[in-house]
Amino acid sequence: MAQKALYELMSSKMFGVCVRYSNNHEDAQDILQDGFVKVFEKITQYEGKGSFEGWVRRIFVNTALEKFRGQVRIIATEDNLLKLNNIDQHDPVNDQLSEKELLAFIQELSPKYRVVFNLYAIEGYSHKEISDMLDITEGTSKSNLSRARTILQQKVAKYYHQERSVI
Amino acid sequence: MNDRFEHIDNIFREGLGELNSTPTEDAWENIAGKLKENKRKRRLILLSRAAAIFAFVITLVTGYFISANINIDKQNALSDAAVEQKATDSNPDQPVKSTPEKNNQNINNNSTDVNPGTAASINKVDKRTPVKEPDAILINNNSTPAAIKRDNQSQPTGITEKMAVTRRIGNLNKAENKEVLLPTGQKTVNPFVSADLSDNNNIPVSDRNAVDPYLDEYAINALNEEKNKLRFQLSGVATPLYASVESRPAGERQSLAFLNAEPGDPEINKDALSAYTAGLKFSVSKGRRLSVQTGILYAKVDQRHQFEAFERITVSDESTAQNNTDRIISPSPAGAAPPRLGFELDQTGETSEQNDTEENTTRLNQYVQTITDDVEYLEVPLSMRYTVINRKLEVNVLGGMATNFLISGRRKTSSSAGIENSSDITVALDKVKYSTHVGIGFEYPIYEQLVFVLEPTLKYYMNSLESINQTKADPFAFGLYTGVNFSF
Incomplete structure (x- = not known):
């Protein structure tokens, strides 16, 4: 069955996208299922422009956004007073951080920060594109990203300190 | 600041950009099941649309037949009145009560009195069947004038005239009170004004004693005019x-x-x-x-x-508690909100903020939440x-x-x-x-x-x-x- 073959080919890669946008396995599983259903139902709309994997990935990102879009909006209104001072400026050593640890850091973020960070830092979207996708202002997008980075930096730094103290 | 953050971006981009993870084994079964269910739903929707169209067509056809019967009844009532009026006009002393049954009998009993062509035409005339071709009337009128006996003893003549009147009324029925165009180019008023046949004066003289060949022209013109308006x-x-x-x-x-x-x-x-x-x-x-x-x-x-909800107030710093409040609106576990138009509520708020900063304190307020989508x-x-x-x-x-x-x-x-x-x-x-x-x-x-x-x-x-x-x-x-x- 062609659908199952495609699923087997792409499921692990797309599940990787799903877990990045989710904070638990169940949500990621839901996004994976909804995403593949969309892919199979809309596959005739793929016009051959760009890579097929890119098209599929985009569907999964959009599916993930649908799940968390409301959360990004509801909370974003209170998000303009970030305190960026007193942030520990450690240089984390990324070699010591596994995929699992990085993923755990991202999943610990609240949806508003996790989604924007994923879109900007990993997917490479601009703030303008993010603001359009999530229906938030560019300022909110920047603010959420900044906050996400700060939190992640703290987590990485904390991890680095713990590792160093163990050594 | 951008430089400061670029490094953290790179760590995560390189670490998670091509992240692979294996879903659970039953994921494919769930997807296949969902695809099947969606297909079934689409089929149902298609069927419901087909059923709606079918119901519409049936309604249309039924409506057509109902309305056709109503029109025939109306024509028959008018033609009966017209024939009675004609008979009275021809012989005021002997009013003729014309009924469909009588007319049919008379056609059979007196068929020798009429021209065979006329008889054939008459036999074709069914009170329940509206005459559609105006030529049928003209043939009766023009080709066999001698066969049409105008005394009230000759029932077939009465039927022929009735047929003609029925025909004209049928055509003119929809054009009451309308001006019609004569073949000569003159305009005249529909002779069956308001179909008031009880008053003899309302019927033109030309129509009292004979079938006027122009009347069918009136009817055709009036009908065409009506149709094209x-x-x-x-x-x-x-x-x-x-x-x-x-x-x-x-x-x-x-x-x-x-x-x-x-x-x-x-x-x-x-x-x-x-x-x-x-x-x-x-x-x-x-x-x-x-x-x-x-x-x-x-x-x-x-x-x-x-629905009932609770508000979590997360305060990152007591001194700035008024300003640094994140409000997360979550439905309470007991009163889970059904899906809504628009966006989903934050249903993961329980864990979403706990790890932001260690200094955070959390307060929960329970309250009733109302959402209105316009x-x-x-x-x-x-x-x-x-x-x-x-x-x-x-x-x-x-x-x-x-x-x-x-x-x-x-x-x-x-x-x-x-x-x-x-x-x-x-x-x-x-x-x-x-x-x-x-x-x-x-x-x-x-x-x-x-x-x-x-x-x-x-x-x-x-x-x-x-x-x-x-x-x-x-x-x-x-x-x-x-x-x-x-x-x-």
């Missing part, structure tokens, strides 16, 4: 809508509500959905039966939902309308499609805790929606060109209200369009 109607209508919303992926109809039903009513699952439509319709018809209708209507759909559309319908019963109370069947253009969508949230928020949810809704509708229209004249209209209409929305959310709404809607037609 364009009629226009402008209607102002308004309707409440009764709508049903289906939520996915559960696939169950979540809420049914009438107008401004009170939130919290267990009968309506704590949801209230009200909708109304108002606007102008314009219809054009050629002939009396079929018309095309379009217009522009404003449609508004409001949905309210009320969605506005501009609707452009295109309908075909067929008149089934064309009497004082006119009955139509109608069906067609409508395109709904989204104007705006807003969500207002308010709570007993005093938190109020308003957001634009336009982006979450389909910009264009399509719907089909079938209905029955009743029209009753009020004054001259003004007609009262009542149109119970069933609508089916072909695409969902929302384009992006897991919660989908595919409402059926029942509307009672009420308004006034102005004909010109």
Whole structure:
């Protein structure tokens, strides 16, 4: 069955996208299922422009956004007073951080920060594109990203300190 | 600052950009099951549309036959009156009571008295069958004038004349009080003014004693004129809508509500959905039966939902507690909110903020949350309308499609805790929606060109209200369009 073959080919890669946008396995599983259903139902709309994997990935990102879009909006209104001072400026050593640890850091973020960070830092979207996708202002997008980075930096730094103290 | 953060971006981009993870083993079974279920749903939708079209066609055909019978009865009543009047006119001392049974008997008993061609024509005449070809009358009149005996003893002549009168009345029936064009180019008034055959003076002399060959010309011209005349109607209508919303992926109809039903009513699952439509319709018809209708209507759909929720207030620094408050609105576990139009609520708030900073403190406030979604559309319908019963109370069947253009969508949230928020949810809704509708229209004249209209209409929305959310709404809607037609 062609659908199952495609699923087997792409499921692990797309599940990787799903877990990045989710904070638990169940949500990621839901996004994976909804995403593949969309892919199979809309596959005739793929016009051959760009890579097929890119098209599929985009569907999964959009599916993930649908799940968390409301959360990004509801909370974003209170998000303009970030305190960026007193942030520990450690240089984390990324070699010591596994995929699992990085993923755990991202999943610990609240949806508003996790989604924007994923879109900007990993997917490479601009703030303008993010603001359009999530229906938030560019300022909110920047603010959420900044906050996400700060939190992640703290987590990485904390991890680095713990590792160093163990050594 | 950008440089400072670039490094952290790179760590995560390189570490997670090509992340692979294995889903659970039953994931494919779930996907396959969902695909199958969606396919079944699509098939059901297709079937329901086919059933709606079938029902519409059946209604149309049934309506046609009902109206045809009504017209035949009307023609027969008029022709009986005309024949009686003619007989009285020919021999005032011996009024003839003409009945269909008598006429048929007479045709058989006196067939030798008439020209065979005429007899054949007569035999073809069935009181229940309207004569369609005007030439049939002219042949009777022109080719066999001698056969038509004009004394009241000759029943076949009476029948022939009745046939002619029936024919003409049938044609002229729709052109009462109208001027008709004579072959000579002159205009005259329809001789069957208001079909008042009881007054002999209303029947022209030419028609009292003989079948006037011109009368069929009158009829043809009048009928053609009637058929070719364009009629226009402008209607102002308004309707409440009764709508049903289906939520996915559960696939169950979540809420049914009438107008401004009170939130919290267990009968309506704590949801209230009200909708109304108002606007102008314009219809054009050629002939009396079929018309095309379009217009522009404003449609508004409001949905309210009320549930128990709790507010988590996360304070990152006591000294700036007033300013650094993140509010997370979550439905309480006991009163889980059903899916809604627009966006999902934050249902993961329980864990989302706990790890932001270690200094955070959390407070929980329980309260009642009310959400109201207001969605506005501009609707452009295109309908075909067929008149089934064309009497004082006119009955139509109608069906067609409508395109709904989204104007705006807003969500207002308010709570007993005093938190109020308003957001634009336009982006979450389909910009264009399509719907089909079938209905029955009743029209009753009020004054001259003004007609009262009542149109119970069933609508089916072909695409969902929302384009992006897991919660989908595919409402059926029942509307009672009420308004006034102005004909010109």
